[in-house]
Amino acid sequence: MKIVFKYTKLGKLKFISHLDNLRVLQRALRRTGIMAKYSEGFNPHPKLSIAYPLSLGVESIGEIAEVEVIDDINISEFIDKMNKCLPDGMAITEASEYADNRAVPSMVCSQVYRFTISHNDQDSVDAAINSLKGLLDNDYPIIREKKKKNKIVKKEMNLTSFIQSIDLLSTEMLDIDIQIVIHVSDTGSLKVEEVKDFLYNSLNGVKSIEVQRIALNFIDKVI
Amino acid sequence: MNKHLFDEILMRVEKPARYTGGELNSIVKDKKDVNIRFAFAFPDVYEVGMSHLGMHIIYNLLNSYPNIWCERVFTPWTDMEKELRNHELELFSLESNDSLKVFDFVGFTLQYEMSYTNILNMMQLSGIPLESQNRDENYPLIIAGGPCAFNPEPLHEFIDIFFIGEGEELLPEVMSLYEKHKKSGYSKQAFLKEACQVEGIYVPSFYDVVYDEAGKISKRIKLYDQAPEVIKKRIIKDLNKSYFPDKIIVPFIETVHDRIVLEIFRGCTRGCRFCQAGMIYRPVREKSVETLLAQAELLLDSTGHEEISLSSLSTGDYSKLIELSQALLDKYEERRIGLSLPSLRLDSITFGLIERVQKVRKSGLTFAPEAGSQRMRDVINKNITEDDILGSVKTAFELGWSNIKLYFMVGLSGETRDDIYGIKEMVYKIKDAFFDRPREAIRGNFNINVSAACFVPKPFTPFQWDPQNTVKEFQDKTGYLKREIRDKKISFSYHDPKLSNLEGVFALGDRRVARGMKKAFEMGCTFDGWGDQFDYDKWLTAFIEENISMDFYNNREKGYDEILPWDFIDCGIRKEYLIEEKEKSLKGITTDDCRVNCSGCGVNTSLVGGPCFEDSL
Ligand code: SF4
Numbered sequence: 113m114k115i116v117f118k119y120t121k122l123g124k125l126k127f128i129s130h131l132d133n134l135r136v137l138q139r140a141l142r143r144t145g146i147m148a149k150y151s152e153g154f155n156p157h158p159k160l161s162i163a164y165p166l167s168l169g170v171e172s173i174g175e176i177a178e179v180e181v182i183d184d185i186n187i188s189e190f191i192d193k194m195n196k197c198l199p200d201g202m203a204i205t206e207a208s209e210y211a212d213n214r215a216v217p218s219m220v221c222s223q224v225y226r227f228t229i230s231h232n233d234q235d236s237v238d239a240a241i242n243s244l245k246g247l248l249d250n251d252y253p254i255i256r257e258k259k260k261k262n263k264i265v266k267k268e269m270n271l272t273s274f275i276q277s278i279d280l281l282s283t284e285m286l287d288i289d290i291q292i293v294i295h296v297s298d299t300g301s302l303k304v305e306e307v308k309d310f311l312y313n314s315l316n317g318v319k320s321i322e323v324q325r326i327a328l329n330f331i332d333k334v335i
Numbered sequence: 336m337n338k339h340l341f342d343e344i345l346m347r348v349e350k351p352a353r354y355t356g357g358e359l360n361s362i363v364k365d366k367k368d369v370n371i372r373f374a375f376a377f378p379d380v381y382e383v384g385m386s387h388l389g390m391h392i393i394y395n396l397l398n399s400y401p402n403i404w405c406e407r408v409f410t411p412w413t414d415m416e417k418e419l420r421n422h423e424l425e426l427f428s429l430e431s432n433d434s435l436k437v438f439d440f441v442g443f444t445l446q447y448e449m450s451y452t453n454i455l456n457m458m459q460l461s462g463i464p465l466e467s468q469n470r471d472e473n474y475p476l477i478i479a480g481g482p483c484a485f486n487p488e489p490l491h492e493f494i495d496i497f498f499i500g501e502g503e504e505l506l507p508e509v510m511s512l513y514e515k516h517k518k519s520g521y522s523k524q525a526f527l528k529e530a531c532q533v534e535g536i537y538v539p540s541f542y543d544v545v546y547d548e549a550g551k552i553s554k555r556i557k558l559y560d561q562a563p564e565v566i567k568k569r570i571i572k573d574l575n576k577s578y579f580p581d582k583i584i585v586p587f588i589e590t591v592h593d594r595i596v597l598e599i600f601r602g603c604t605r606g607c608r609f610c611q612a613g614m615i616y617r618p619v620r621e622k623s624v625e626t627l628l629a630q631a632e633l634l635l636d637s638t639g640h641e642e643i644s645l646s647s648l649s650t651g652d653y654s655k656l657i658e659l660s661q662a663l664l665d666k667y668e669e670r671r672i673g674l675s676l677p678s679l680r681l682d683s684i685t686f687g688l689i690e691r692v693q694k695v696r697k698s699g700l701t702f703a704p705e706a707g708s709q710r711m712r713d714v715i716n717k718n719i720t721e722d723d724i725l726g727s728v729k730t731a732f733e734l735g736w737s738n739i740k741l742y743f744m745v746g747l748s749g750e751t752r753d754d755i756y757g758i759k760e761m762v763y764k765i766k767d768a769f770f771d772r773p774r775e776a777i778r779g780n781f782n783i784n785v786s787a788a789c790f791v792p793k794p795f796t797p798f799q800w801d802p803q804n805t806v807k808e809f810q811d812k813t814g815y816l817k818r819e820i821r822d823k824k825i826s827f828s829y830h831d832p833k834l835s836n837l838e839g840v841f842a843l844g845d846r847r848v849a850r851g852m853k854k855a856f857e858m859g860c861t862f863d864g865w866g867d868q869f870d871y872d873k874w875l876t877a878f879i880e881e882n883i884s885m886d887f888y889n890n891r892e893k894g895y896d897e898i899l900p901w902d903f904i905d906c907g908i909r910k911e912y913l914i915e916e917k918e919k920s921l922k923g924i925t926t927d928d929c930r931v932n933c934s935g936c937g938v939n940t941s942l943v944g945g946p947c948f949e950d951s952l
Contacts, residue, residue, distance in 0.1 A: 141639070169351075198359075
């Protein structure tokens with residue numbers, strides 16, 4: 113039986129890497145006593161995968177993972193048992209059985225983030241709100257460096273072509289919350305740091321930016 | 336600490352989860368509810384410290400007392416250290432994030448000599464004066480225990496109290512004494528005076544040492560007349576009844592050993608003459624299969640680890656190894672929990688068992704002949720023959736193994752060229768054994784990993800009087816082997832002779848080497864056990880500047896009548912026994928395993944109060 117679940121990664125847990133995150137989930141599953149299915153091969157590992165990696169240092173309330181278990185289990189029982197075994201900051205908020213043959217990670221089409229931008233003064237806040245609409249009008253080239261056989265290969269990309277939407281969520285004092293949807297394709301996606309730099313460079317009077325991943329979108333319903 | 340700054344710093348350092356705490360089963364208490372705050376300090380990085388079973392035992396033991404909160408602290412890696420210094424932040428514990436300065440106790444574990452400068456660094460990073468005499472009631476008590484505490488003198492200036500021997504009973508005793516003092520107005524001196532009366536406790540500031548013209552110790556003087564003459568090590572008589580945690584912390588990040596460790600017995604009956612652990616942990620004490628199964632269950636359920644590792648000095652000697660392993664496999668094979676059997680002796684390998692273990696997890700085979708020639712193995716009392724070794728590897732090859740790891744030592748007492756050459760000969764014989772088989776039987780990618788450690792004579796061993804090889808001698812020997820062992824299928828590696836040399840200085844040092852250590856630390860030496868951080872030249876300079884000769888400690892032969900720096904510690908073994916063993920080694924005479932024949936080391940009368948084994952005489 114395959115189960116897809118949504119979970120949080122908050123507080124100190126934002127400092128654990130993708131691989132460590134996978135390990136935390138695997139160990140929690142072991143502690144529940146629910147048996148996972150294992151892959152075949154020389155070094156068998158439990159069939160558990162995280163839909164899309166999250167950058168180190170970013171919190172999330174909408175992580176998605178998929179697991180295959182041996183015996184059928186009631187979904188709410190699965191959630192209860194897992195939540196008793198997960199560390200503080202990580203909790204399953206939703207889960208459902210998954211009958212599709214396609215692997216969940218291959219179905220991610222975009223990531224949704226909330227950026228909380230703190231400004232130095234009210235003028236900057238007003239200016240930021242006004243300029244949000246036009247942010248995507250122009251190209252914004254970014255350079256990526258890749259190591260290829262001891263050579264550093266540089267690649268130029270247009271950041272704004274990866275951003276599907278920018279929306280204002282709320283304002284509070286000198287903080288504004290915006291939601292940004294970032295496209296995920298075969299050619300890749302954007303890194304949180306790149307979007308942060310983009311915001312710092314495009315807006316004036318920005319003091320600090322906090323980021324949280326809100327959700328992942330899929331080409332079809334997975335959960 | 337400012338959360339924003341902390342987050343920013345964590346984003347810049349390597350492996351930030353080393354510093355966040357918050358792992359499953361870590362313990363957070365309310366400061367108001369406790370009257371003793373204890374920082375368990377491991378003088379190495381998080382991944383190394385968290386792999387250490389002793390830390391988990393002490394952490395949970397202390398936290399089992401409602402009035403004590405024990406937290407953890409590890410050495411920050413150099414990147415984090417820079418951040419702390421740049422922002423003038425003090426080193427903090429993982430649970431409360433408080434500076435070590437606010438604790439009642441900071442307890443260091445002394446697992447290897449090369450971690451000593453990290454101890455100094457951790458104190459300095461916390462704003463704690465390094466020298467005991469410069470710390471008044473406003474600072475925590477700095478305490479230390481572990482195997483290296485058996486020669487505490489090189490650290491005597493820095494540590495207030497040493498714990499000699501096993502701490503599971505001793506530590507709570509000292510804690511309750513401290514609580515009593517704290518309630519009636521704590522004074523450091525008054526507390527130390529009472530603490531030093533507890534068996535197993537050594538307070539170095541109550542003693543002074545006088546040296547003769549040659550620089551040897553002429554006598555020890557007591558500065559507090561009630562302080563004990565001799566410090567006797569503490570042991571736990573029955574491990575089945577001693578404290579064991581029912582859950583342990585599960586790290587977020589990968590540690591050196593990501594598995595649960597079951598300590599199946601303490602001590603060792605083999606009597607290898609180079610091995611300090613085999614001497615200081617006597618007598619051997621086994622846990623029952625029942626106890627171990629229960630402990631395994633608790634740990635697996637609370638951690639979700641996928642591997643059990645059986646740990647001891649000589650796992651193959653456990654009298655119920657087959658029974659235990661089979662019970663563990665029967666119970667956990669289905670749950671895909673692997674079993675690893677490290678440090679199995681060459682002569683006690685039970686292949687059927689290993690084969691079954693391999694079904695869950697595949698690994699190479701490890702053997703430790705320690706010396707290449709039979710003569711040398713007799714000298715060190717490593718009671719195995721070449722036939723034993725070849726017989727074992729042949730069986731292993733027939734069962735399909737093709738990867739072998741071999742551990743040797745160079746620089747053993749009285750070693751000759753022939754003994755060194757014996758290492759090469761043995762390795763090539765093993766290789767021949769693999770290929771001298773019918774063609775169709777040869778499977779797999781054959782590979783031997785040979786590793787040579789540079790021998791360091793250790794206190795409380797029959798070799799404690801011996802000079803260590805010089806760096807040059809070590810280099811000659813390792814260089815020779817490197818030239819001799821030339822084969823694509825054999826890889827040869829060896830320990831850094833310079834590092835082993837320094838290890839020898841601290842293992843065998845007296846009070847005066849403390850100055851050299853401090854100097855080297857001030858010059859920037861930390862993480863000396865990490866090859867890329869170790870700076871031998873700085874150490875040489877530091878010792879020259881402090882006018883201390885390294886050779887005096889590790890390259891000089893000492894007489895049986897010389898007062899050795901650690902002689903005031905009673906580890907249970909008679910000094911005469913060590914002398915007898917040394918003399919026998921010179922003649923190449925071996926000593927029986929304790930299980931076969933008690934050779935009367937003294938532990939039975941001094942610590943056990945009867946025979947070490949129920950069935951021994
Ligand atoms: S007293 Fe005898 S049996 Fe006990 S540890 Fe010493 S030599 Fe071994």
